[in-house]
Amino acid sequence: MTEILYFPSADACYLREFDGRIVERGPDHVVLDRTLFYAEGGGQPWDTGVLRWDGGEAKVHKVTKEKGVVKHYVDRMPERDEVHGIVDWGRRYAHMRYHTSQHLMSGVVWKIYGARTVGNQLYTDRARVDFQPANFTPEDLKRIEDECNRAIAEALPVTISEEDRVKIENEIGDRSLVDLIPKHITRLRVVKVGDRDYTPCGGTHLRTASEIGRVRILERRSKGKETDRITYVLESPQE
Ligand SMILES: [Zn+2]
Numbered sequence: 001m002t003e004i005l006y007f008p009s010a011d012a013c014y015l016r017e018f019d020g021r022i023v024e025r026g027p028d029h030v031v032l033d034r035t036l037f038y039a040e041g042g043g044q045p046w047d048t049g050v051l052r053w054d055g056g057e058a059k060v061h062k063v064t065k066e067k068g069v070v071k072h073y074v075d076r077m078p079e080r081d082e083v084h085g086i087v088d089w090g091r092r093y094a095h096m097r098y099h100t101s102q103h104l105m106s107g108v109v110w111k112i113y114g115a116r117t118v119g120n121q122l123y124t125d126r127a128r129v130d131f132q133p134a135n136f137t138p139e140d141l142k143r144i145e146d147e148c149n150r151a152i153a154e155a156l157p158v159t160i161s162e163e164d165r166v167k168i169e170n171e172i173g174d175r176s177l178v179d180l181i182p183k184h185i186t187r188l189r190v191v192k193v194g195d196r197d198y199t200p201c202g203g204t205h206l207r208t209a210s211e212i213g214r215v216r217i218l219e220r221r222s223k224g225k226e227t228d229r230i231t232y233v234l235e236s237p238q239e
Contacts (some may be wrong), residue, residue, distance in 0.1 A: 002070040003034035006204050007189060010158050013096060013204040016089050022081045029071040030078060036087050037072055039065035043120040044099050044203045049087040053080035060085075092204065094124035097234055100158055100193065100206040101148065101215055102127055105230070107197025108147045113140070118227065126218070126233050133226035141217050141230070148215040155210035156194025163190045172198055213237045 006013045015036055024031035030051070037060060040046040046063035051074060062073040099122055106117040109131055119130035136144070165186045169178050178200060181188070188200040193209060206212065214235040221229045 001068040002032060002065075004070070004202075005034055005036045006038070007202075008160070010160050010205050010207045013160075014207070016092075017084065017086050019082070019084055022078060022083060024069075025077065026071065029073045030083075031069055031071055032083070032085070035070050035072070036085060037063045037070065038092065038095070038204055039063045039070050041065060042201060042203050043102070043122055044095050045123065047087050047092050047095075049085060051078055051083040051085050053078050053083050055079065091124055095122060096204050096206050097212050098122040098124075098127045099201075099203045100209065101212045101232075101234055102129055103191060103197045103199060103201070103205070104151055104156075104193050104209060104212070105129055105144065105148055105215070105232075106199070107193060108144055108151070109134075111196070112143065112147065115228075119229075126231060128229055128231045130223060130227055130229045132228075134228035135222075135226065136220050136228050136230070141220055144230070145215055145217045145232075151194065151196050152209045152212050152214065154194070155208050156196065157208055158194075158205050159192045160205065161190055161192070162187050164188075168200055211237060 005018055018036045020032035020034045022030045023033050038047040049060050051058045051060060056079055058074040058076045058078055060072045060074055064071050102120050102122060109115050115131040115134040117129055118132045121128055165188050168188050189202055191201045191205055192198045215232055217230055217232045219231050223229050
């Protein structure tokens with residue numbers, strides 16, 4: 001298992017550099033004892049960055065996670081076991097903004113329409129979320145956008161905690177996809193966006209919704225089976 005350094009709190013998601021030790025070497029990747037690099041999962045793409053050692057540097061161009069082991073794919077093999085990792089912050093921070101806004105939108109849509117989030121994918125410059133059952137009108141989209149932006153204006157705090165699985169199942173079992181998480185996992189990392197959303201997630205998130213900026217919905221597309229896909233972009237807080 002790799003120790004995941006951004007796991008404990010929203011503040012930890014803002015760490016950009018760390019020291020780690022290589023515990024395993026593959027032909028094109030290394031495993032560290034601890035990491036800040038996000039491995040692709042839950043609709044959030046992997047982090048990129050570098051691993052530095054005394055006398056050299058390797059680029060990390062892809063990160064995956066299998067059974068708790070995080071693999072950092074590198075363009076050259078580090079010559080030392082002790083490395084200093086640096087995450088590409090622009091890319092990571094964009095993912096944090098989109099991921100937190102996705103949670104917010106999922107919470108808003110659940111509260112107003114009772115539609116569950118059945119899929120999502122985020123990028124550095126846009127995101128899409130699939131809702132079911134849903135058949136949104138242009139007025140609905142305007143309302144979803146307005147409700148998201150209202151929550152952002154309220155600067156809702158984002159908190160991350162670890163909770164008992166049973167508690168989560170009782171409180172939000174219906175709307176979340178807790179049943180998809182392997183049964184042997186009894187403690188879950190939960191992300192809360194003020195009073196708007198509360199859901200198990202392993203992603204990296206903002207400390208406050210105000211850093212999201214502004215949500216602008218681009219389009220709604222029907223994906224059949226009462227499923228609607230909403231695609232949106234974020235405008236920076238200063239724009
Ligand atoms: Zn998430």
